[in-house]
Amino acid sequence: MIGNDGNLLVSARGLTKVYRLGAIEAPALLGVDLEVKSGEFVSIVGPSGSGKTTLLNLIGALDSATGGELRVLGQDLSGLNRRERAELRLKYLGFVFQSYNLIPVLTARENVEFVLELQGVGRERSARAGEVLNELGLSEFADRRPLEMSGGQQQRVAVARAVASSPKLVLADEPTANLDGENAEILLHMMRRLRDEYGMTFIFSTHDPRVVEHAERVITLTDGRVAKDERHAPA
Amino acid sequence: MIGKTIFKYAFRSQARHIRRTVLSVVGVGIGTAMGILANCWIWGSEEMQIRAASESGAGHLKVIPVGWLETRENSLRLSDWEKALAEVRALPGVKRVSYRARANGLLAFGNRTSGMEVTGVDPDSERVFNRIVYKSGIEGRYLEAGDADKLVIGREIARQLKIGLDDDLMITISGKEEMKSAMLRVVGIIDTGSRELDSSVCHITLSDLERIIGIPGPTEVSILLNNYKQIESTRRLLAQELPEKNTVITWKESAPELAANAEGDKAFMNLLALIIVLVVGLGIMSAQLTAVMERRREFGILSALGMPGRQIVALILTEAFWVGIGGALIALALSAPIAYRLASRGVNISALMGGVKSFGGVLIDPVIYGDLGWWVIWYAFGVSLAATIAASLYPAWLAQKIDPAEALRRV
Ligand SMILES: Nc1ncnc2c1ncn2[C@@H]1O[C@H](COP(=O)(O)OP(=O)(O)O)[C@@H](O)[C@H]1O
Ligand SMILES: [Mg+2]
Numbered sequence: 001m002i003g004n005d006g007n008l009l010v011s012a013r014g015l016t017k018v019y020r021l022g023a024i025e026a027p028a029l030l031g032v033d034l035e036v037k038s039g040e041f042v043s044i045v046g047p048s049g050s051g052k053t054t055l056l057n058l059i060g061a062l063d064s065a066t067g068g069e070l071r072v073l074g075q076d077l078s079g080l081n082r083r084e085r086a087e088l089r090l091k092y093l094g095f096v097f098q099s100y101n102l103i104p105v106l107t108a109r110e111n112v113e114f115v116l117e118l119q120g121v122g123r124e125r126s127a128r129a130g131e132v133l134n135e136l137g138l139s140e141f142a143d144r145r146p147l148e149m150s151g152g153q154q155q156r157v158a159v160a161r162a163v164a165s166s167p168k169l170v171l172a173d174e175p176t177a178n179l180d181g182e183n184a185e186i187l188l189h190m191m192r193r194l195r196d197e198y199g200m201t202f203i204f205s206t207h208d209p210r211v212v213e214h215a216e217r218v219i220t221l222t223d224g225r226v227a228k229d230e231r232h233a234p235a
Numbered sequence: 236m237i238g239k240t241i242f243k244y245a246f247r248s249q250a251r252h253i254r255r256t257v258l259s260v261v262g263v264g265i266g267t268a269m270g271i272l273a274n275c276w277i278w279g280s281e282e283m284q285i286r287a288a289s290e291s292g293a294g295h296l297k298v299i300p301v302g303w304l305e306t307r308e309n310s311l312r313l314s315d316w317e318k319a320l321a322e323v324r325a326l327p328g329v330k331r332v333s334y335r336a337r338a339n340g341l342l343a344f345g346n347r348t349s350g351m352e353v354t355g356v357d358p359d360s361e362r363v364f365n366r367i368v369y370k371s372g373i374e375g376r377y378l379e380a381g382d383a384d385k386l387v388i389g390r391e392i393a394r395q396l397k398i399g400l401d402d403d404l405m406i407t408i409s410g411k412e413e414m415k416s417a418m419l420r421v422v423g424i425i426d427t428g429s430r431e432l433d434s435s436v437c438h439i440t441l442s443d444l445e446r447i448i449g450i451p452g453p454t455e456v457s458i459l460l461n462n463y464k465q466i467e468s469t470r471r472l473l474a475q476e477l478p479e480k481n482t483v484i485t486w487k488e489s490a491p492e493l494a495a496n497a498e499g500d501k502a503f504m505n506l507l508a509l510i511i512v513l514v515v516g517l518g519i520m521s522a523q524l525t526a527v528m529e530r531r532r533e534f535g536i537l538s539a540l541g542m543p544g545r546q547i548v549a550l551i552l553t554e555a556f557w558v559g560i561g562g563a564l565i566a567l568a569l570s571a572p573i574a575y576r577l578a579s580r581g582v583n584i585s586a587l588m589g590g591v592k593s594f595g596g597v598l599i600d601p602v603i604y605g606d607l608g609w610w611v612i613w614y615a616f617g618v619s620l621a622a623t624i625a626a627s628l629y630p631a632w633l634a635q636k637i638d639p640a641e642a643l644r645r646v
Pocket of ligand 2: 052053054
């Protein structure tokens with residue numbers, strides 16, 4: 001059942017994560033069950049410390065679970081080593097982080113190009129990077145370096161970079177945390193449009209109620225467990 | 236494997252901490268420049284020592300009878316020496332050849348005597364071969380072809396025996412079975428400027444020596460080459476040609492004291508260069524480690540995006556590459572004027588030598604000219620790049636090991 005359904009991008013069963021700091025154990029996820037299908041626009045909410053980052057890191061193959069089962073894009077993540085996880089991230093996943101996403105010494109276009117280069121895209125990557133920025137209305141920033149852009153502009157370029165190679169799944173951990181309301185709106189609209197036009201799947205965490213408004217599905221974490229998982233009519 | 240954007244990334248990263256980059260580049264540059272100068276000096280002084288030893292009679296190469304080196308037995312003679320001489324003359328790259336026989340003798344004048352090694356020479360060859368002859372002051376004249384019963388001695392010997400030009404003195408030499416004596420006339424007194432040499436030079440013609448002791452032929456054939464870098468190849472070539480009872484040695488075996496001294500200098504300079512490279516390398520490593528720690532989050536993001544560890548290593552080594560290039564350019568800029576001066580004007584070492592003009596029977600040049608050539612460029616880039624890249628291996632390894640989840644958590 002799991003992974004055979006082409007529509008099922010993420011499937012977690014009894015997923016746990018316990019951080020160990022010497023003798024102290026810090027449980028962060030206490031058995032999470034979750035399924036995300038292709039094309040969904042999912043928000044993970046919950047108070048600080050509820051496990052949002054931990055869950056996104058596990059789904060994004062940035063960290064490994066201590067228990068339970070997790071399949072992403074049909075792959076059982078527990079069976080992958082460091083190198084294989086890096087390859088999975090590079091080829092199939094897009095990431096947007098909370099801040100300082102971009103390489104400071106490269107322009108917006110070069111940041112996009114850089115990831116395409118890592119993915120093995122050939123000479124056309126420069127044109128491709130330009131197209132993506134253009135498509136997302138960011139061409140005016142193409143030749144600016146991160147320090148020459150506002151926080152909102154930087155996050156939009158980060159989204160452009162994340163989707164440049166059309167990943168199936170884009171993960172964003174509190175992408176609007178450092179943005180004002182207006183910029184948060186713009187970013188969410190952009191993500192929605194990408195989902196609508198290209199069918200990309202987004203999972204993003206937030207604790208901003210105005211951002212949650214845009215989600216179609218809201219998963220609420222409390223103390224490392226899924227407290228609520230509800231459909232939602234986006235604003 | 237290193238893409239264009241990574242190259243740009245590495246290059247522009249140099250501008251992030253201008254001061255740190257400048258310090259690193261200058262540090263590598265100074266260290267490399269010191270290495271260049273050390274080599275310029277040591278190769279120049281090696282060249283001088285080889286020139287001095289070879290021109291002081293030893294030649295670059297010398298053909299001797301088997302066993303002479305071990306026993307220094309002066310009654311040994313080359314076998315079929317005329318054939319050996321012809322073979323030597325036919326070798327490529329040979330500039331000059333001289334041949335001699337040696338014997339242990341006693342000079343006597345009145346009631347004064349002095350024991351020494353008598354050298355029987357071919358005057359025309361020796362005059363252009365041996366700097367002890369052509370570079371020294373001479374009272375009277377040197378030996379000439381056809382001279383009979385003539386003798387040239389060092390100034391110190393003349394002083395000890397209290398003799399002057401045209402004095403006749405008695406020479407006693409061990410012959411085949413018994414001691415042989417002859418009366419010889421002093422035609423020249425040599426002033427080398429070195430006490431050591433002035434009290435040991437005693438030249439007669441080879442034909443006189445052969446006649447007095449009754450043993451024909453020379454003990455050695457000395458060879459000066461056009462290019463001292465061909466010593467080894469010529470030695471191998473010659474060794475194949477020689478009659479079985481003859482062998483060929485280099486200046487190092489003819490002038491072992493000087494050779495040992497040169498080796499010691501070289502080892503010291505190499506050690507010095509190694510220490511410089513190590514110190515500079517540690518400096519670079521510490522700067523790179525600081526940079527990696529400061530950029531933890533950045534490397535975490537790169538890793539999170541899926542950049543493979545070896546590419547992160549490549550990125551940091553490429554950054555080191557740019558530091559190395561900068562260091563090489565600084566090294567060339569710093570060392571070139573000094574090396575040029577060393578090579579063109581040289582350094583007069585007579586003060587350093589405390590007036591000593593010879594070493595182990597070799598008449599030393601007072602001026603050392605630094606060795607300057609294209610090697611400087613290879614050396615600058617080679618050492619600078621090798622040191623910076625080697626020093627960045629450990630920081631690069633640490634950077635690719637950074638755990639993305641861990642690094643991203645710390646904002
Ligand atoms: N590296 C870590 N070491 C120890 N405890 C951690 C670590 N990361 C997270 N935690 C703990 O795990 C819990 C969940 O954290 P997190 O996933 O960051 O929550 P959120 O993103 O919802 O704020 C918290 O109690 C946090 O203190
Ligand atoms: Mg978090």
